[in-house]
Amino acid sequence: MSSRTAADTRLLVEKSLRRRAWAERRFRAYGLGAVLLGVVFVFFLFASIISKGYTAFLQARVTLDIFYDPAAIDPEGTRQAETLAMANYSALVRAALREKFPEIEGNARRRALYALVSSSAAFELQHRVQADPSLLGQRQRLSFLAAANVDQLLKGKIDRRLPEANRVLTDQQIACADKLVNDGQLKLRFNSAFFTGGDSREPEQAGVWGAVVGSMYTLAVTLLLSFPIGVAAAIYLEEFAPRNRWTDLIEVNINNLAAVPSIVFGLLGLAMFLNFFGMPRSAPLVGGFVLTLLTLPTIIIASRAALKAVPPSIREAAFGMGASRLQMVGHHVLPLAMPGILTGTIIGMARALGETAPLLMIGMVAFIVNVPRSLADPATVLPVQIYLWADSSERAFLERTSAAIIVLLAFLIVMNAAAVILRNRFERRW
């Protein structure tokens, strides 16, 4: 070594320099390639979901002149609540359709005509009359949901060139729909019902709000339980517990639990919360409990890492001042670890939001029409709703599946944004 001259050394360094620079360039290229690949996939994901789903935010509506015919609803003129509730309101819709298309005759052809309007029209009329019986005998121009197939036709998702037998709509139905469009009585409008309604067997009536509320309740329970329990457990294990065989065992177990497939937690929840404690099936409360079990290991591990990252000099300073252990943690270590703990919590909650399997086990997969009003009401959550819709055969559920995914992603983004804002606020204080 010592025999090498300075010039030799310089030459060797120069040679290795080229190799090192090349290795660095190569590594950068790999990194950039990986990032680009990721961006391309994300772009395709969003493009595909949005292009399939955006049409669900519009909905075809039919405008009809309804005559509240007293002879059809309340022939005896008693105006009793029972009579009004039992009346045949779809007759009013049918009458309006017959009035619009007097040329269509014959039972089969008329039934095809009636199929253009959603069955929800009758319920809407019923609500109106029950709210205001004085409507009887009057005429009103009202807009109703069109049937899902008409909706699909307007969105160009039904091929008119196909032979009639292979189409869900007959030539006659298409002709009627075209006439309504020409007369300005059939239009695509903003689909507010999608954001305010619960699930339905009829695609045109199915909304995502029930699942959104179910997800909110479930996640609220999860957050309220898993955050305090997880942080407290992490603090105890990191700052108070002695290091011995038992704490090692607990640590190994927590790390293993984080990797347990989520359906196992669902089975545990089924056995424990439903069968043993007898809690209600399909309830967001139980869903929250199960997701808490699932989220706890993530939060504990992230919180312990955040606590460990607080410099020991801060602990020494607090102890040196005569702070008790709890004061040391509460006044100094925990505030410094909070950003890291919140990051772990966001990851855990995001995972909980997207979780389907364990919720299937406790019955949150049921078909539930009503928007849940409490933690014990039957409910479903967004990912389960997506699963249910994706499983439906009607074509109109396809766009609703994608739309529900958009809502789920928006939910996720709002949740993460809130957490990031919270975290930044904590960081700024220190």
Next chain:
Amino acid sequence: MSAESTAIPVPVLPVSAACKTVGSVAVADPLISARDVNVYYGEKRAIMDVNIDIARNQVLAMIGPSGCGKSTFLRCLNRMNDTIEGARVTGLISMEGSDIYDKRKDVVQLRARIGMVFQKPNPFPKTIYENVAYGPRIHGLAADRVELDEIVTTSLRRAGLWDEVKDRLNNPGTGLSGGQQQRLCIARTIAVNPEVILMDEPCSALDPIATARIEDLIDELRASYAIVIVTHSMQQAARVSQRTAYFHLGDLIEVGETDRIFTNPRHKLTEDYITGRFG
């Protein structure tokens, strides 16, 4: 506490005959007496049978090569070794006649009486005001905001930091320079009005000018507190201390008046260290 109020001198604890330390281990009316103190880290014995008294209103410097146990001994005095997993202390350390390792005594009380300044300045990541107010607050020393303000002001003045920070008490303490941060830590320590201040190489992370300021400050604080300082710098020990203790591989080799230790060391190891043969 009663010993303090009655002003009866605390009796000097006898030193066992086995003690091999050269020089005057005991002092009259000691504030803290350590007898046959051993510290074990697991199986390893870090310091061995240390006997020494700490006098009031005096600076005791502890010197010695790296790993000699001087910091370990310092941390015995306010039981900071309690926080280290596997550390065990044997022997007796008494403060004004009562055992500080007594199981019935709360360590919080002890640490309020014995403050500590660390090697690396470690202000809390809070405002300057909050740093100084923290101790009085957790110990409930101030009845109201006015009193707390006064404690903070006085402590910062005594630490010689007031003029530099009086206009920015609400700025973060971590934004100060290294020397200022260390003086902030001293202010934080004296805000709880302790009897002893332990300093673990307080100047090793500071430049010479900041070091000089801290040394001046130590000299002023001696009027009110007993100070024990661990230092790597023999010049610093000579400048600030009245008594010096020399540690070597866990043994307390020699204790004596600082002037005497530096001019006329009696033990061979002390002499070798002071004359720079190792260190």
